[in-house]
Amino acid sequence: MINSKHNDNQIADLYKQNSRKVLATLVRLLGDFDLAEEAMHEAFTSALELWQPDNLPDNPTSWLISTGRHKAIDIIRRRRRFQALAPELIKLTEALADYNQAISQKEIEDDQLRLIFTCCHPAIDPKVQIPLILREVCGLTTEEIASAFLTSTSTMAQRIVRGKNKIRDAKIPYVIPTIHELPQRLDSVLSVIYLVFNEGYSASAGDSVIRNELTYEAIRLNRLLLTLINDAEVMGLLALMLLHESRRDARIDQNGDIILLEEQNRKLWNQSLIFEGVALVQQSLNSKQFGFYTIQAAISAVHAQSSSTADTDWNQIIALYGILLNNEPSPIIELNQAVAIAMRDGPQAGLNILNKLKHSSELANYHLLHCARGELYKRAEQPEQAKNAFEQALKLAKQAPEQRLIQKKLASLKNKSN
Amino acid sequence: MQYMLLIYSDENNWTEEEGKACMLESMAIANELAEQGKWIASSPLDSVKTATSVRLRNGKRIITDGPFAETTEQLGGYFIIDVSDLDEALEIAGRLPPAKKGTVEIRPLFPLPV
Numbered sequence: 199m200i201n202s203k204h205n206d207n208q209i210a211d212l213y214k215q216n217s218r219k220v221l222a223t224l225v226r227l228l229g230d231f232d233l234a235e236e237a238m239h240e241a242f243t244s245a246l247e248l249w250q251p252d253n254l255p256d257n258p259t260s261w262l263i264s265t266g267r268h269k270a271i272d273i274i275r276r277r278r279r280f281q282a283l284a285p286e287l288i289k290l291t292e293a294l295a296d297y298n299q300a301i302s303q304k305e306i307e308d309d310q311l312r313l314i315f316t317c318c319h320p321a322i323d324p325k326v327q328i329p330l331i332l333r334e335v336c337g338l339t340t341e342e343i344a345s346a347f348l349t350s351t352s353t354m355a356q357r358i359v360r361g362k363n364k365i366r367d368a369k370i371p372y373v374i375p376t377i378h379e380l381p382q383r384l385d386s387v388l389s390v391i392y393l394v395f396n397e398g399y400s401a402s403a404g405d406s407v408i409r410n411e412l413t414y415e416a417i418r419l420n421r422l423l424l425t426l427i428n429d430a431e432v433m434g435l436l437a438l439m440l441l442h443e444s445r446r447d448a449r450i451d452q453n454g455d456i457i458l459l460e461e462q463n464r465k466l467w468n469q470s471l472i473f474e475g476v477a478l479v480q481q482s483l484n485s486k487q488f489g490f491y492t493i494q495a496a497i498s499a500v501h502a503q504s505s506s507t508a509d510t511d512w513n514q515i516i517a518l519y520g521i522l523l524n525n526e527p528s529p530i531i532e533l534n535q536a537v538a539i540a541m542r543d544g545p546q547a548g549l550n551i552l553n554k555l556k557h558s559s560e561l562a563n564y565h566l567l568h569c570a571r572g573e574l575y576k577r578a579e580q581p582e583q584a585k586n587a588f589e590q591a592l593k594l595a596k597q598a599p600e601q602r603l604i605q606k607k608l609a610s611l612k613n614k615s616n
Numbered sequence: 617m618q619y620m621l622l623i624y625s626d627e628n629n630w631t632e633e634e635g636k637a638c639m640l641e642s643m644a645i646a647n648e649l650a651e652q653g654k655w656i657a658s659s660p661l662d663s664v665k666t667a668t669s670v671r672l673r674n675g676k677r678i679i680t681d682g683p684f685a686e687t688t689e690q691l692g693g694y695f696i697i698d699v700s701d702l703d704e705a706l707e708i709a710g711r712l713p714p715a716k717k718g719t720v721e722i723r724p725l726f727p728l729p730v
Contacts, residue, residue, distance in 0.1 A: 284730075321702055368724050369617045371701035 208251060212258065213242060218337050220262045222309035223301060225316075226372050227263075227294060228270050231334070231362045236273055241266035260301055267294050310335070311426045312372045314419075318387045319370045322361050327390050328397075329354050330361040336415045346412050347397065387423065388435050388491065391416050395439050399446075413443060430485040434492030437478035441498035444471035456603045460507045472502045493522050512542035529561045537570055545574040565594035569604060581611050618656065618725040619705040621695040625718025626688055627663055638713040642693070645711060649697060654708075660693040689718050696725070 217238060224234035241262045255261040271291050278287065317331040329347070332338045338346075344354035364370065375383040398412025420436040448466035449457055479499045482492040497518045504510040519535035522528070532555055540548025552571050561567045572587035585608065592604045630638070639660060649655035667683040683690065692714065699705050702722070709720040 319702075321706070368722075369701045371703050373703070 209246065212245070212254075214337070216259050216262055217242070218313075218335060219259050219306050219310060220266055221334065222313040223263050223306055224266045224270070226309050226312060227267060228290070229372070230366065233270055233273060234266075237266040237270040238262070240269040240273070244269070259306060263301055263306075270294060307426055308374060310422065311374050314387055314423065315375055315383055316365060316370060316372050317361070318383070318390050319365075320383075320386055321368060321370055322364055324390070324393075326357045326361040326364075327386075328393060329357050331390055331419070332394065332412075332415060333358050336419060338411070338415065342411065346409055384427070384429060384431070388431060391420050391423070392435060392439070392491075394419070395442075399442060413439070413446075417443065430482040430487040431489050431491050433478045433482040433485075434488055434490075434495050437475040437482065437495035438491050438498060440471045440475035440478070441495060441502050444468040444475065444502060450599075454599060455606075456599050458603075459501060464505060467502065472499075475499060476502065490522065490525070493518055507541065510541070512538050516542065529555055529558050530564075533561065533564075533567055533570060537574075540574050540577075545578040549574045549578065563594055565591045565596075565600065565604075567591075568594065569607070572604075572607060576607075576611060585611055617701060617705075618696060618698050619702075620723050620725060621697065621705070621709050621712065622691055622721040622723065623693040623695075623712060623714045623718065624687075624689040624691055624721065625714045627690050627692055629717060641713045645708070646695070649695075649708070654697050654699050656696040656698055658693070658695040661691060664690045692718070 220241065221234055221238050224237055225231055228234045228237065244265050245258070245262060249255065249258075271294050274287055274291055278284075313335055314331065317334055318327050322330065329340075329343045332343050333340060340355050340358060341351050344351040347354070395413050395416035398409045398414075398416065417436070417439050420432065420439060424432050424436055444467050445459075445462060447468070448462040448464070451457055475495065476499045479492060479495045482488045483496065497515055500511055500515050500518070515538045516535060519531055519538060522531050523535065532551065536548045536551035536555070539551065549571065552567060552574065555561050555567060556571070568587045568591035572584045572591060575581070575584035575587055588604055588608045588611070592601060592608070595601045595604055642658070642660070646655055646658045664683045667681075669680045669682060669684050671678045671680075695708075695712070697705065697708060699708065702724075705722050709715060709722055712720055714720065
């Protein structure tokens with residue numbers, strides 16, 4: 199097993215730094231996820247036996263890839279010991295044996311990109327893309343992914359197997375998309391990353407440590423993607439997530455209850471994340487290639503740079519929502535814009551829009567719409583209307599922290615009227 | 617890698633001219649694929665009104681008039697192609713005229729054991 203000359207941290211670090219790169223390249227060379235995983239594990243076992251703690255190979259990644267390649271040949275031969283090798287396996291083992299040139303940094307990076315795009319191929323069910331990328335690219339265990347998504351390990355394991363089988367059986371290619379496909383394919387990668395982030399960031403139930411892990415993994419994955427592709431929206435999404443993340447400590451109180459942006463203690467906002475996020479937004483806007491994520495990040499950046507709601511540049515926020523709406527009409531964005539308009543022009547201006555939106559079929563049963571109406575009626579000093587709206591919101595809210603927030607709002611109305 | 621492209625659309629949703637144009641365009645794609653050695657077979661199918669289904673139950677052959685299931689979109693034709701991977705199959709499927717009106721389903725052919 200594990201050689202005692204290494205300490206546990208060193209082993210864990212080596213594995214963390216190298217396993218995903220090694221796997222990505224082995225998948226390309228071997229054309230098979232399971233074989234690549236088995237070969238990678240055998241390569242690590244050899245490394246633990248052969249490497250001296252104070253004398254590692256110059257390039258551990260290359261060493262592991264090369265060893266993994268040899269291990270794969272052994273595995274193929276072992277599996278087929280009692281049968282003649284099929285012609286395609288003979289071809290594969292010969293190609294592997296011949297593959298002698300050292301692997302360049304660029305190739306290793308390209309392989310990581312290939313792995314990301316393959317896991318997020320649109321031919322794979324989005325429900326499968328997420329666990330697949332967390333397992334294969336981020337290296338989370340199936341148990342960790344299952345508990346983060348509140349499902350059983352066996353359900354998650356089945357999804358991952360389904361994804362790997364689809365890649366193999368339908369022959370989804372292991373390639374970086376061509377230039378004309380890239381924008382669309384990149385979109386689906388970014389939406390997977392954002393879903394992972396939101397799963398970790400949303401206030402729904404679940405083990406909070408593992409859910410924090412998801413936001414961390416989403417940011418890490420996005421950082422990796424940005425080192426591989428210098429694209430404005432890749433920057434935009436990273437900025438958006440960093441700016442959300444900067445408010446982590448301020449958005450929930452000791453009881454796990456939500457604190458709304460306007461009531462958050464802004465001193466708790468993480469300034470170094472804000473600094474990084476704002477710089478990325480600027481860089482993305484300068485490129486003039488930006489889209490949806492960058493504009494959302496820009497809105498978040500305006501909030502992040504304001505010392506209070508009174509001090510917030512609502513004109514700019516309203517204009518940024520306008521850009522989003524021009525691009526793609528969405529009632530949720532109209533709702534957000536209406537709340538910003540109410541901040542600038544007073545509650546009645548916001549209510550006029552929200553009451554129109556109430557009749558759109560998409561938002562009629564959306565608890566946050568009614569919550570926003572309640573808040574604006576309260577500010578307009580129409581407590582009876584506010585009460586009705588909050589009660590409607592309470593009926594529709596599904597998550598316990600949101601229900602508690604609405605109950606608090608209702609209670610504050612009563613206190614006021616007494 | 618061999619794939620079958622199963623072309624589904626609502627067969628009542630085509631005018632005669634549209635049908636003819638679709639046929640000509642599909643034939644041109646078939647010819648182009650054949651020149652590249654990627655075409656194995658393709659054909660439009662006659663209307664589902666002409667379909668007959670057969671099932672064997674308890675040794676008895678049951679024949680019914682109509683397709684295996686009544687659906688809003690019907691199988692109206694197919695291609696069998698030999699290309700390098702799913703992305704190439706997707707590219708070809710996306711060029712078939714019925715992709716604009718209906719759905720083209722891509723299925724890898726299951727390799728027979730040698």
